[in-house]
Amino acid sequence: MRDSLKLLLSLSGFDAASFETGFELQNVVAARKIDCLIIDVNMPGMSGLELISWLNDRGHDIPIILISAKFDSVTKRRARQSGATCFLEKPFSDERLIDAIRGLLN
Secondary structure, eight states, X not given: OHHHHHHHHHHTTOXXXXXXXXXXXXXXXXXXXXXXXXXXXXOXXXXXXXXXXXXXXXXXXXOEEEEESOOOHHHHHHHHHHTOOEEEESSOOHHHHHHHHHHHHO
């Protein structure tokens, strides 16, 4: 899914990069200008919520789209409290994702 999303975003005119884990993103977030992040709740090694917390602890104020196969009320509440601004439940349409990104960037 990560590769498909990167291709979709690139074809839609966005400069997209993908990272297999939150740890990979941690290694580059300070060195790159990031306008928006799409973070899955379930990732290998570090959850999406843990990654958002890590970003917050270091003062990174980046709009975040959180995706998941299923959002329960606890996860959604924790995500909102940590700063996630948009939630997409899988499967979502390409148009819904692109609209969400454009909404965050405007």
